[in-house]
Amino acid sequence: MRISDVVKRKGDTVITVRSDASVTDLLDLLAEHRIGAVVVSDDGQSVDGIVSERDIVRHLQKLGADVLGKPVSSIMTSEVATCAPEDELGALEHTMTELRIRHVPVVVDGQLKAIVSIGDVVKHRITDLQAERDQLSAYIQQ
Template identity: 55%
Template sequence: MQISQVLRRKGHEVVTVDGSESVRTVLGLLAEHGLGALVVSSDGRHVEGIVSERDVARGLHDRGAGLLAEPVSSVMTAHVHTCAPGAAVTDLARTMTEQRVRHVPVVDGGVLVGIVSIGDVVKARLDEFEAERAQLVDYIQTG
């Protein structure tokens, strides 16, 4: 299965935030949309970074409540792991596990076209396993 198939099911919507916005704004957007991470982008098309709940929690621990007034760029991860729509789900699962990332923006021709979470990847893999199981059961029952 490819990432493009995952995006077809879940949609291509990506909530972005400008790097100059405050960390407080990020928390509001995360809560409003029920998300764990936002892509940092000044134009909504190009990935400049990613900011997660984990980034904010660690920043608060290290720098205190004053962090809430700081710009997103002060806590975002600038080196973002991305993937193409044609990437295999199994390959992305491996990358996410090895790099310890839970959200990966999907980029096509340098343009942001979606985002995939570890939950999306796990669901896709479970769907693949279930389809394989059903095929094996059918094979065994019908010979």
């Protein structure tokens, strides 16, 4: 199974935010789209960073409410783990577990194409397991 299989099911829409946007603007995006992380991209195509709810909470604890007026660049993770559509889903699962991350941008030739969350991966696995169960049940009933 490949990353492209997950992207086909979930879609390739990616919400991005500019690095100079405020953390308050970022919070608005997260709430509006009901998502847990946003790719930071100043041109809408490259991956300059990623920022998650966890990043906001950690900086809020450290800096207090002052963090809300700061730019996203001050709290984003700059070294972003990415994957490619042809990568194996198992490798992505391993990366997410080892790095303790929940969101991984899908990149082709340096261009942002999609994002995969741990929820997307789990949903894909559950769907596949249910299909396998149904096939086994049908086989047994023959």
